[in-house]
Amino acid sequence: MLLKCENLKVYFPVYGGKIFTRKIGDVKAVDGVTLEIEKGTTLGLVGESGCGKTTLGKTILGLQRPTSGTIYYEGKPLIYDAHERKKNGLDPKEGKVLRRKIQTAFQDPSRSLNPRMSIGDAVAEGLDIHKLGATREEREERVVELLRLVGLDPDARKRFPSEFSAGQRQRVAIARHLAPGPEFLVLDEPVSALDVSVQGKILELLKDLQQKLGLTYLFISHDLAVVKKIANTVAVMYLGKLVEEGPAAKIYESPMHPYTKALLAAVPIPDPRRARERQDIQISEEIPSSENIPSGCRFHPRCPIAETPLCQEQEPILEEKAEGQLAACHLVKNNES
Amino acid sequence: MSLLEIKDLVVSAIKNKEEKVDILKGVTFSLEKREVLGIVGESGSGKTMTALSIMGLLPERVYVTSGNILFSGQDLITAKESDMQKIRGKKISMIFQDPQSSLNPVMSVGNQMLEMFNTLLPDFGGKRKKQIIEILRKMGIPDPERRYNSFPHELSGGMNQRVMIGMMLIKKPKILIADEPTTALDVTIEKRILTRLKELVGELGISLVLITHNLGLVAEHCDRVVVMNEGQIVEAGDVFQIFEAPSHPYTRKLLDEVPKI
Ligand SMILES: Nc1ncnc2c1ncn2[C@@H]1O[C@H](COP(=O)(O)OP(=O)(O)OP(=O)(O)O)[C@@H](O)[C@H]1O
Numbered sequence: 289m290l291l292k293c294e295n296l297k298v299y300f301p302v303y304g305g306k307i308f309t310r311k312i313g314d315v316k317a318v319d320g321v322t323l324e325i326e327k328g329t330t331l332g333l334v335g336e337s338g339c340g341k342t343t344l345g346k347t348i349l350g351l352q353r354p355t356s357g358t359i360y361y362e363g364k365p366l367i368y369d370a371h372e373r374k375k376n377g378l379d380p381k382e383g384k385v386l387r388r389k390i391q392t393a394f395q396d397p398s399r400s401l402n403p404r405m406s407i408g409d410a411v412a413e414g415l416d417i418h419k420l421g422a423t424r425e426e427r428e429e430r431v432v433e434l435l436r437l438v439g440l441d442p443d444a445r446k447r448f449p450s451e452f453s454a455g456q457r458q459r460v461a462i463a464r465h466l467a468p469g470p471e472f473l474v475l476d477e478p479v480s481a482l483d484v485s486v487q488g489k490i491l492e493l494l495k496d497l498q499q500k501l502g503l504t505y506l507f508i509s510h511d512l513a514v515v516k517k518i519a520n521t522v523a524v525m526y527l528g529k530l531v532e533e534g535p536a537a538k539i540y541e542s543p544m545h546p547y548t549k550a551l552l553a554a555v556p557i558p559d560p561r562r563a564r565e566r567q568d569i570q571i572s573e574e575i576p577s578s579e580n581i582p583s584g585c586r587f588h589p590r591c592p593i594a595e596t597p598l599c600q601e602q603e604p605i606l607e608e609k610a611e612g613q614l615a616a617c618h619l620v621k622n623n624e625s
Numbered sequence: 626m627s628l629l630e631i632k633d634l635v636v637s638a639i640k641n642k643e644e645k646v647d648i649l650k651g652v653t654f655s656l657e658k659r660e661v662l663g664i665v666g667e668s669g670s671g672k673t674m675t676a677l678s679i680m681g682l683l684p685e686r687v688y689v690t691s692g693n694i695l696f697s698g699q700d701l702i703t704a705k706e707s708d709m710q711k712i713r714g715k716k717i718s719m720i721f722q723d724p725q726s727s728l729n730p731v732m733s734v735g736n737q738m739l740e741m742f743n744t745l746l747p748d749f750g751g752k753r754k755k756q757i758i759e760i761l762r763k764m765g766i767p768d769p770e771r772r773y774n775s776f777p778h779e780l781s782g783g784m785n786q787r788v789m790i791g792m793m794l795i796k797k798p799k800i801l802i803a804d805e806p807t808t809a810l811d812v813t814i815e816k817r818i819l820t821r822l823k824e825l826v827g828e829l830g831i832s833l834v835l836i837t838h839n840l841g842l843v844a845e846h847c848d849r850v851v852v853m854n855e856g857q858i859v860e861a862g863d864v865f866q867i868f869e870a871p872s873h874p875y876t877r878k879l880l881d882e883v884p885k886i
Pocket residue numbers: 300315316317335336337338339340341342343344510578778779780781782783784809
C-alpha cells in the first residue's frame with residue numbers, strides 16, 4: 289500500500305456572533321475517510337460539488353491540516369513539517385523528500401501557468417523549487433525531456449501559454465509537476481475544462497506516464513465518464529464520507545448505493561428526444577450542509593428508498609457487500625454468503 | 626430581425642510585426658429572442674473568441690478584422706466603448722470560462738453580489754440580503770445564510786461557479802452568454818442549474834448562449850446548435866436535426882466521441 293488514510297477528518301471552524309469571534313460549529317469537509325491506494329494504480333474519487341474532494345487532496349499534499357486521523361505513505365505517517373516530524377519520532381529531513389515525491393495538478397489549469405513566463409521556464413521552475421538540475425545544461429536537457437514526455441515539441445519552449453490550446457497548456461502543467469520526479473500525484477479535476485477529444489488524449493497521456501514512470505494517482509473528478517476511463521478503483525464520496533468503494537468495473541456495472549445509482553442515472557444523454565422524455569432524477573434537490581450533517585445515514589433526506597426510522601437513526605458503516613465492493617447502506621444486502 | 630446577428634466575423638491575432646493569424650474566419654449566425662443556442666466544438670475552435678467579440682472584450686493583440694455584430698440593429702463592432710459598457714452592464718452578460726478569477730478574492734461572495742445589485746438599482750427596502758440568500762439557495766448552495774459571508778477560497782470550485790451564475794439571476798440581461806458554466810459541477814447539480822437558467826428564458830424572455838464541449842448538455846437543453854471547427858461554423862441547425870441527421874463529418878466525429886457510461 290503506497291498511501292493510506294485512516295479515519296481522516298478535516299473540519300473548518302465556523303465563527304458566529306456579532307464580531308465573528310465565537311465558534312459556533314464546524315464545516316465537516318472530510319468526516320472520517322478511510323482509503324488505500326496501491327502503488328501504480330489510480331483511485332478515482334467522485335462525488336458532488338462541495339462534498340470534500342479537494343479538501344481531501346489538499347490534506348494529502350500537506351496544504352491542509354487534518355483535524356484527526358492519520359495519512360500513511362509507504363507505511364509511515366505522512367508529515368511534511370520538520371518540527372512535527374521530530375515530535376513524532378521521524379527523520380526531520382525526510383519531509384522535503386516527501387514534498388518532491390507527492391505532487392499535484394489542480395482544478396483550473398489556466399491559472400496554474402503564469403501568462404508572462406515561457407512554457408520552458410514554467411517547466412524549469414518545477415525543477416528549481418526543489419533545487420534540481422544543477423547546471424544550466426542539465427536543466428535545459430531535463431526540460432526538453434519533460435516536454436517530449438508529455439507530447440509537446442521541445443522547440444516550442446520559448447513560447448508563451450496564450451499561444452497554446454487548453455489541452456496543450458494542460459500538458460505543460462503536467463510536465464511542470466513531473467519535473468521533480470514524483471511518485472504520487474493528486475490530480476484534481478485535471479480534464480474537466482477540456483473538450484471530449486482533448487480529454488481523451490490527456491487521459492491517455494496520464495495512463496502512459498503511469499506505465500512508464502510507475503506513478504500512483506488520486507484522480508478527483510465529479511465526472512463519472514472521465515473516471516471510468518482511468519480509475520482502477522472508484523470511491524464515491526457524499527458529504528465528507530465514502531458511501532461506496534470498489535473496482536471500477538463493478539461500480540459502473542452494478543452500483544449498490546442509492547447515491548451512486550442516482551449519479552449514474554443523471555449523466556446527460558446525447559440524444560435530444562430521449563433526454564426530453566426521460567424522467568427527472570429521483571433524488572431530492574435539497575442539499576444538506578456539511579455543517580449540519582443529517583442524523584443516521586447522511587443521505588437519508590434525499591434517498592429514494594430510505595426506511596424510517598432505521599435510516600434516520602442509525603449510521604450505516606462502509607462494509608463489504610460483494611467481493612471487493614463496499615457500500616454504506618442498511619438496505620444493500622450482503623451477497624457474500 | 627434577429628435579436629443578435631453575427632455576419633462574416635473575422636477576428637485576427639497579431640503575432641509579430643508582419644505576421645497575423647485569423648482565429649475566426651468568417652463566422653455567421655443569429656440568435657433569436659427566448660432561444661437557447663448551443664455553441665459546440667473542440668478546444669481551440671474559437672467558441673470563447675466568438676463570445677468575447679460579442680462582449681467587446683477581446684484580449685490584447687486580438688482584433689476584429691471585418692464583419693458585423695448587430696444587436697437589435699446596432700453594430701457592436703463600431704460602437705463607442707462607453708456604449709459598450711452600458712450594453713455589458715445591462716443587456717448582454719457573460720459567465721466566463723474561469724469563474725474563480727472573475728470573483729474578487731478579498732470580498733465575501735454576498736457582498737460581491739450586493740455590489741452588483743446596487744450598481745443596477747439602488748436598494749430601497751433593505752431586502753437585498755434576503756434576495757441574495759434566496760438566490761444562493763436556488764443555486765443549491767447549502768447554508769446560504771452563512772455562505773453569504775464566505776470568501777471565494779472558503780467555497781468549493783463548484784460553489785464559486787454557482788455564485789457566478791447566481792449573479793446573472795440578479796443581472797437579468799437580455800442575452801446571457803455562458804462559457805462552459807458547469808464544468809465544475811456534477812451531473813445532478815448541473816442539471817438543476819441549467820434548469821434555473823432556462824427558467825430565466827421562460828420567465829423573462831432572455832436568450833441564452835450555452836458554450837460547451839458537452840454534447841449531452843446540448844441535447845438536453847438547447848433549441849438550436851452551432852458547430853464550430855477551426856474558427857468556422859461547419860454546421861448549424863435545430864437540435865434534433867444536428868443529432869439525428871448531422872450533415873458534416875466533423876459533427877459526426879464529435880457525436881461519436883461522446884463518452885458512454
Ligand atoms: N478554507 C476553507 N474554509 C472554510 N470552509 C472551507 C474551506 N475550504 C473548503 N471549505 C468547505 O469545505 C467543503 C468541501 O469543499 P471542497 O472544496 O473540498 O469540495 P469539493 O468536493 O472539491 O467540491 P467541488 O467539486 O465543487 O470542487 C465545502 O463546504 C467548502 O465550503
